[in-house]
Amino acid sequence: MDRPVVPLGRPRAERADAKRNRLRLLAVAREMIAEGGVGSVTMDALAERAGLGKGTVFRRFGTRAGIFKALLEEEAHRFQEQVLNGPPPLGPGARAEARLVAYGRARIDFLIDNLDVARAATDRGFVAGPPAAVDMTLTHFRVLLREAGLGLRDPEILAVQLAAALEGPLLGYQAQGAGLPAPEAGPRLADGWRDLVERLFRGEPN
């Protein structure tokens, strides 16, 4: 008896070969992106170059977008560390308003640096649910807005809207082409974001 009853939810820990292959695939994907851009990462090519079967790639990541999501998550992890434990205003210790502004600036830089990957991490029209990256933003905003109080009727919704206002312009329409020439986009979006947040908080005590 006394066998380790696995709590029904938890999946039975990743098998060693699975982990090895997952890491391998991510590494190879990074190489391929560096060499030939996001577009050069096809499932067949990735599998072959990693010396694995195509089926394995799909088993590990589910979809093509899944690979880029995973790649992004690795990066985002470092970022999240700063948000949770780093120095203010990005990290805890500053007012919600200042933290929102700081988060936005950092996130915009991050997205610009990883635009292609972030785009590729998005299946057609995001249908399959938010990229984990957006989830991170959303979660953080929810906390900050609730903390800030304000007279918010529905903080949840505002979090969603702000996340969209922050990420949408880069992930979606507008990043390049219509409206915003790529080079200036960063600072301009960052300034715009600051104005937006300050305007929302204007006149609030907090």
Next chain:
Amino acid sequence: MDRPVVPLGRPRAERADAKRNRLRLLAVAREMIAEGGVGSVTMDALAERAGLGKGTVFRRFGTRAGIFKALLEEEAHRFQEQVLNGPPPLGPGARAEARLVAYGRARIDFLIDNLDVARAATDRGFVAGPPAAVDMTLTHFRVLLREAGLGLRDPEILAVQLAAALEGPLLGYQAQGAGLPAPEAGPRLADGWRDLVERLFRGEPN
């Protein structure tokens, strides 16, 4: 001489067969959507059912998303009519703030009614530029914001952000699944939108 020198920009008027086929394809696409949903509209099936070659479909619409964009544009035309010439607060005659709120409410309803099509009108991650529908929103917001004055440092950017805050939640993450159960989404988003706009305008004379 005296031949009608076509101003270099204008394309040489759509040929009769081209127009006929374009309309035909749109009609058939609508039928197929009604019967089997957006997913049932494949390029092959559409072409065959319309009695045309696949090449023709692509020539007319460029990409699969192009078909849905065209479909949306037809609908959006009626809507735009209301915005340009209808009664206030949607049409001209009300303050910018009220018009923004009204536009948002109407647009949310429109998007909810046409969610699948709107999503399908979006190529992977919007890469190919904003759907024409978003363009409409953007243009309108630019005008309203400039008209409103406020102390805006960069009205262009705010227009983009607001458009994203309005359409993003529906077109992208959040519409169904994470967070917002579909049935309540409409009113809740509309209320949230109103709050957002009012908060932005708070304390302004205009």
Next chain:
DNA sequence: CAATTAAACGGACTTTACCCCGCTTATATT
């Protein structure tokens, strides 16, 4: 009305994401 030409047409072909399922292997159990 005949000639001219740019545009449109069609459908075979290519590419790629994603599915299926029989075989293999890591891990837990005794």
Next chain:
DNA sequence: AATATAAGCGGGGTAAAGTCCGTTTAATTG
């Protein structure tokens, strides 16, 4: 160590988007 089994693996197969290019045709011109 032997066994059992859930997980993982591989790679051929399918479906659908998008391309190419030779053929056809609507519009224009003289």
